Amino acid sequence: xxxxxxxxxxxxxxxxxxxxxxxxxxxxxxxxxxxxxxxxxxxxxxxxxxxxxxxxxxxxxxxxxxxxxxxxxxxxxxxxxxxxxxxxxxxxxxxxxxxxxxxxxxxxxxxxxxxxxxxxxxxxxxxxxxxxxxxxxxxxxxxxxxxxxxxxxxxxxxxxxxxxxxxxxxxxxxxxxxxxxxxxxxxxxxxxxxxxxxxxxxxxxxxxxxxxxxxxxxxxxxxxxxxxxxxxxxxxxxxxxxxxxxxxxxxxxxxxxxxxxxxxxxxxxxxxxxxxxxxxxxxxxxxxxxxxxxxxxxxxxxxxxxxxxxxxxxxxxxxxxxxxxxxxxxxxxxxxxxxx
Amino acid sequence: xxxxxxxxxxxxxxxxxxxxxxxxxxxxxxxxxxxxxxxxxxxxxxxxxxxxxxxxxxxxxxxxxxxxxxxxxxxxxxxxxxxxxxxxxxxxxxxxxxxxxxxxxxxxxxxxxxxxxxxxxxxxxxxxxxxxxxxxxxxxxxxxxxxxxxxxxxxxxxxxxxxxxxxxxxxxxxxxxxxxxxxxxxxxxxxxxxxxxxxxxxxxxxxxxxxxxxxxxxxxxxxxxxxxxxxxxxxxxxxxxxxxxxxxxxxxxxxxxxxxxxxxxxxxxxxxxxxxxxxxxxxxxxxxxxxxxxxxxxxxxxxxxxxxxxxxxxxxxxxxxxxxxxxxxxxxxxxxxxxxxxxxxxxxxxxxxxxxxxxxxxxxxxxxxxxxxxxxxxxxxxxxxxxxxxxxxxxxxxxxxxxxxxxxxxxxxxxxxxx
Numbered sequence: 001x002x003x004x005x006x007x008x009x010x011x012x013x014x015x016x017x018x019x020x021x022x023x024x025x026x027x028x029x030x031x032x033x034x035x036x037x038x039x040x041x042x043x044x045x046x047x048x049x050x051x052x053x054x055x056x057x058x059x060x061x062x063x064x065x066x067x068x069x070x071x072x073x074x075x076x077x078x079x080x081x082x083x084x085x086x087x088x089x090x091x092x093x094x095x096x097x098x099x100x101x102x103x104x105x106x107x108x109x110x111x112x113x114x115x116x117x118x119x120x121x122x123x124x125x126x127x128x129x130x131x132x133x134x135x136x137x138x139x140x141x142x143x144x145x146x147x148x149x150x151x152x153x154x155x156x157x158x159x160x161x162x163x164x165x166x167x168x169x170x171x172x173x174x175x176x177x178x179x180x181x182x183x184x185x186x187x188x189x190x191x192x193x194x195x196x197x198x199x200x201x202x203x204x205x206x207x208x209x210x211x212x213x214x215x216x217x218x219x220x221x222x223x224x225x226x227x228x229x230x231x232x233x234x235x236x237x238x239x240x241x242x243x244x245x246x247x248x249x250x251x252x253x254x255x256x257x258x259x260x261x262x263x264x265x266x267x268x269x270x271x272x273x274x275x276x277x278x279x280x281x282x283x284x285x286x287x288x289x290x291x292x293x294x295x296x297x298x299x300x301x302x303x304x305x306x307x308x309x310x311x312x313x314x315x316x317x318x319x320x321x322x323x324x325x326x327x328x329x330x331x332x333x334x335x336x337x338x339x340x
Numbered sequence: 341x342x343x344x345x346x347x348x349x350x351x352x353x354x355x356x357x358x359x360x361x362x363x364x365x366x367x368x369x370x371x372x373x374x375x376x377x378x379x380x381x382x383x384x385x386x387x388x389x390x391x392x393x394x395x396x397x398x399x400x401x402x403x404x405x406x407x408x409x410x411x412x413x414x415x416x417x418x419x420x421x422x423x424x425x426x427x428x429x430x431x432x433x434x435x436x437x438x439x440x441x442x443x444x445x446x447x448x449x450x451x452x453x454x455x456x457x458x459x460x461x462x463x464x465x466x467x468x469x470x471x472x473x474x475x476x477x478x479x480x481x482x483x484x485x486x487x488x489x490x491x492x493x494x495x496x497x498x499x500x501x502x503x504x505x506x507x508x509x510x511x512x513x514x515x516x517x518x519x520x521x522x523x524x525x526x527x528x529x530x531x532x533x534x535x536x537x538x539x540x541x542x543x544x545x546x547x548x549x550x551x552x553x554x555x556x557x558x559x560x561x562x563x564x565x566x567x568x569x570x571x572x573x574x575x576x577x578x579x580x581x582x583x584x585x586x587x588x589x590x591x592x593x594x595x596x597x598x599x600x601x602x603x604x605x606x607x608x609x610x611x612x613x614x615x616x617x618x619x620x621x622x623x624x625x626x627x628x629x630x631x632x633x634x635x636x637x638x639x640x641x642x643x644x645x646x647x648x649x650x651x652x653x654x655x656x657x658x659x660x661x662x663x664x665x666x667x668x669x670x671x672x673x674x675x676x677x678x679x680x681x682x683x684x685x686x687x688x689x690x691x692x693x694x695x696x697x698x699x700x701x702x703x704x705x706x707x708x709x710x711x712x713x714x715x716x717x718x719x720x721x722x723x724x725x726x727x728x729x730x731x732x733x734x735x736x737x738x739x740x741x742x743x744x745x746x747x748x749x750x751x752x753x754x755x756x757x758x759x
Contacts, residue, residue: 099686123686168687169758171706171741173467178678179598179752180605182648182703183537185676187610189701190535190646198757199679199702201695312684 001045001077001152005034006067006097008090012052020089022054024063026070033137037080040145045152049074056329058093059322061245067093068100076106078152083111083130083140084118091118092321099123107151111144117321119165121314126151128162219333222300223251224323226308227274227281227340228266239307240267246306246319251299256285266340268309274340282338300332308339344434346524347573350516352508354442357393357475365511370443372477372507380506381479381499385491388482389499392721395475398461399718402478403726403733405457405745406447407579408471408592409500411440413508414574421508422501422575424556433571434524438508438516444474444592445504447496448722449481452489453549456728457585457745463715468747468754470592478721479503490548497553497580501591523607525568525615535645538614539569539599540635540668541751542660543589544581544652545620552589552652553578554618564619564635566642569600577618584653586708586741586748587680598752599648599678614644621652621660628660636667646674651750654680654708654742658694665699675699680748681758682708685740691758705748706741706756713738 009019011032030038030047038047051070057063071079079101081094094110095118101108102125110122111130119127128147130140143162150161157163174181181198188196213219230238236247252258257278264271264281279285282303290296304326306319327335355368363373378389394400414421420432446459459471466472479500483492543552545560552559554567555576567576577594600616607613619635622628639647649664651657658679665675679702681691687707696702713736720733729737741747741756748756 103686120688123688166688167759169681169683169691169704169707170687171710171756171758173755174757175755177598177602177752177755178703178705178749178757179602179648181757182599182676182678182752183602183606183611185701185703186537186646186648186674187535187606189674189676195700197700197702198704198759199681199692199695201692201700312689314684314688 002048002075003041003045003078003080003148004071004074004076005030005037005047005050006071006079006081006094007032007034007050007052008058008093009052009054012050020054020056023057024051024053024066024070026051033141036141037145040141041148045148048076053093055089055093056325059089059325064096064100067097068104071101078148079106079108080144080148081108081110083137083144084116085130085134086113086116086132088117088321089325091116092121092318094118095121095125095127098125098127101125109144109147109151109157111140114164117317120317122165124168126157126163127165128157129164213334216296216334217294219297220300220331221287221296222327222332222335223282223284223287223303224335224337225282225303225305227338228264228307229257229262229278229281229305230265232261232263234265238265238305240265241307241309243307243311244315246304246322248302248304250302251284255288257282266307266309269340281340300330344524346522347433347570348436349520349522349573350436350438351441351518351520352438352511352514353517354440354475357395357443359391359393363506363510365514370440370475370507370510377477377503380502383495383499385484385487385495386481387484390480392478393475394461394478394719394721396461396466396473400461401717401720401733402446402448402459402471402476403456403720403722404448404450404454405459405722406449406451406454406496406582407500408444408446408590409504410592410595411443411445411504411507412575412595413438413505413512415512418505418509420574421505422578423571424576425498425553425578426501426505429555432574432576433568437573438512440508440511442474443507444471444476445479445500445507446471446476447479447500450723451493451549451582454582455585456726456743458714458726458739458743459745460714460717464712465714465744465747468741468756469745470753471745477503477507480721493549493580497578501575501578522570522573522604523613525570534610534612536614536643537603537611537646537648538639538644539597539603539616540639540647540649540664541597541599541616541618542621542651542657543577543618544583544657546623549580550583551580553580559618559620562620564617564631564638566638567616567618569597569616572597572600581652585743585745587652587654587750588746589652589749589751590746593746593749593751593753598749599650602752603648614642621657623656625659628663631660632663632667635664636671636673639668639673640671644673646676649675649677650752654682655693658692662694662696665696669699674701676701676703678703678705678750678752680705680708680750683758685709685711687758704758705750705752705754707758708740708742708748710741711738712741712744
């Protein structure tokens, strides 16, 4: 079987953070950790090519499509991504490449640590556990290689194979009706099985707030919102619900957002008061005062916006990762995210 | 102790259907006079009524499906069928009831607040809907000019019930294909040491076009109450709820309440069927909490050991489920709930909007967001297009399961699950 391996710029040998903006590229054969992976896969399977991309570039729009196009050139029977350990951007890229491959009909698996924030981005693609850092490359590749061999046999990966993350909740027909199964579940519970259920309780993230900024007068502050505030013509076509994208616009000069020039496209509440004073969605008027008073070092020149209305958790998580990476590069050290 | 017998279902299986000069039932063939049927549905609120049959396996689709009703009759003279709306309450829920199994009267067309629902008679969506397996007499309509929508809705409801009763009356002299005896209310036969398990059924009550009628009255604003499950068979619960295509409970499914049926099937063997409690689903959080406390108290006072809890609709209806299940567990009852999952098209999102905290036994009725591709069909009834997608009603279409009528049946009709 033909296997294509996805890695980031570091494991492709291009460099660390200095090369994180590198675009997608590829070469035939195994590179870096792929060489050991190729050995572990045995004689029946070969790593026929390695595709890579810089971690920053990989989180941008269209990057995954470009990676997948390179992957397809090698006509793979399976795609392997990682291991990404606890590296957030790399984990996100591995998860999204694997998800895109599966969506395109190519079996794929990614590897990362269970704490990697990319884990929930894998869509219908399976993810297997890796260690937390590259010093655990050996055992991580053992798990991954075994998972690849199982995958190409057509066997679904389970926890026995090291699978982590949520198994997609996709429909299938059971033998009995839901009502009959409910009665059977009552009897199982009455019989003492306290855990029996068909629906695992959902796992909600618990987010630990960042530590307070020591001296706000020294930092650049960014304004962010999920309130759907855009220029009146909505030039970026931001969705009113179930957003799949976020946009960035320069903050206007002066004392705030002028009514009539900006509007909220949010579909989850009456936007009449927001449009009468857009500063109530993004408090630019107050932020400009703080800037003048020197209470904050300055305002980041653009605000980021999406619509938080029925937006999938996967998209919301991706926006968060992308915003954090963008702001870190830009030098902003604090952000005010307004929620509606 | 109540000595009334339960309902005796005299089941007539419909094997073939036709339109003809006169309405009749003979050797499994149900013939309907379209003229007589249209006259039964006619009303000053309706300018026109059209009737057509579609059958399982047909290259046919029904769009904008509203309510569906199984033809039933109490026998010659009508009697207490659809009590409170068509017949009297006296005599309902006891004695013989003729059932035309395998047929349904289906109303289809536009009403305000109704969300477009689709039934396919063949292809991948057919097995997901109870109406994919029945011969459906589809009632299409044009509202009268100037008629209030509320009057159109009421005319359609009364018309569909009258038509369903008339079709079943055609079979009252035919020998039944089978006879099913239902235990009377409060029957303790076989109770012994068996656990007492009942059904808690939430009914969506959000006003006109999103309402449910019990013994002819809107259930909006009513307190939770016990209802003799035998009354369901005679049509005591009638749907006027047209939101949430996949998550609605039409009259047809109330008449054949799947949880009640599943409990009865194990009555006297593994459990004792303890009865049915119905509860409104109010939209206000405080009222949801009050309803939940009251339902739990009713069930506990009646000595139940466990309850199967069901809902109608999506989103905030999950909160009614979670609150009731937790309230039941807090009083020492085991609660199992039927939930439709909303996990996104790829199945990876958090799937239950308001999960219970202490009661954790859940049955999945499928993923609301999963997509299906329905093939093009030769015939479509109910409307010329599916406005949701802006495509002709006969076209090939890709839809989420959410649009397929009763595909995630909250009352547990279907076999879909997840994982």
